[in-house]
Amino acid sequence: YFDVYGEDIRDVAYDMEVQQKNTKDLPKRTRYYNGMIDLNMLHPGEDYSQLKDAYVIMIMPFDLFGEGKYKYTFHMSCDEIPGLKLHDGATRIFFNTRGTDDEGVSEEQIQLLRYFEQTTEENAAGSHSQKIEKLQKRVEEIKRNEEVGIRYMNAFEEKMWERREGREEGERIGEQRGRQEIARKMVEMKMALDIISKATGLTEQELNALKKRN
Numbered sequence: 001y002f003d004v005y006g007e008d009i010r011d012v013a014y015d016m017e018v019q020q021k022n023t024k025d026l027p028k029r030t031r032y033y034n035g036m037i038d039l040n041m042l043h044p045g046e047d048y049s050q051l052k053d054a055y056v057i058m059i060m061p062f063d064l065f066g067e068g069k070y071k072y073t074f075h076m077s078c079d080e081i082p083g084l085k086l087h088d089g090a091t092r093i094f095f096n097t098r099g100t101d102d103e104g105v106s107e108e109q110i111q112l113l114r115y116f117e118q119t120t121e122e123n124a125a126g127s128h129s130q131k132i133e134k135l136q137k138r139v140e141e142i143k144r145n146e147e148v149g150i151r152y153m154n155a156f157e158e159k160m161w162e163r164r165e166g167r168e169e170g171e172r173i174g175e176q177r178g179r180q181e182i183a184r185k186m187v188e189m190k191m192a193l194d195i196i197s198k199a200t201g202l203t204e205q206e207l208n209a210l211k212k213r214n
Contacts, residue, residue, distance in 0.1 A: 070099030
């Protein structure tokens with residue numbers, strides 16, 4: 001259920017997710033990922049102090065918060081006392097590949113974000129970073145070995161997005177039909193059209209059409 005999961009030599013856990021579209025639920029999605037990481041760390045009865053520090057990293061080709069940053073980092077902190085942090089070991093980071101404010105990020109990090117958005121040999125070479133060039137070689141190896149699998153995953157993600165859009169459209173249609181049914185009953189009760197319009201949100205033209213059908 002994670003795009004990329006790993007742990008470093010300091011025993012810190014990392015989950016990295018790549019998100020192409022703003023599904024309007026990304027902050028809560030990172031909360032869910034954080035919970036899933038924690039859930040898999042401990043066996044029943046183990047001490048909570050054994051929980052590893054965990055980073056959930058979201059990489060996106062858009063600015064979720066609209067502040068122009070390349071990087072937004074979040075920790076739990078106290079509302080009543082500014083600067084008082086919880087220090088629970090959980091960190092959530094949102095990377096914006098199209099940032100404009102480079103404060104707090106290195107030039108190599110910016111080049112890496114651009115490479116993530118357009119993963120090509122040209123971008124890797126243009127980054128002048130040995131790490132990114134090494135990453136490109138690894139990407140080419142994976143593509144050769146897992147080209148079919150990658151195509152399948154891309155198709156699966158696209159299908160899931162289509163289903164979500166279809167469900168939302170269905171909910172909108174259902175809501176509209178519900179308003180029409182309420183309006184129809186109010187029309188049968190001979191209520192004034194302006195009152196029905198305010199109650200249901202339907203236009204006078206839509207209400208007149210309902211009257212004709214009745």
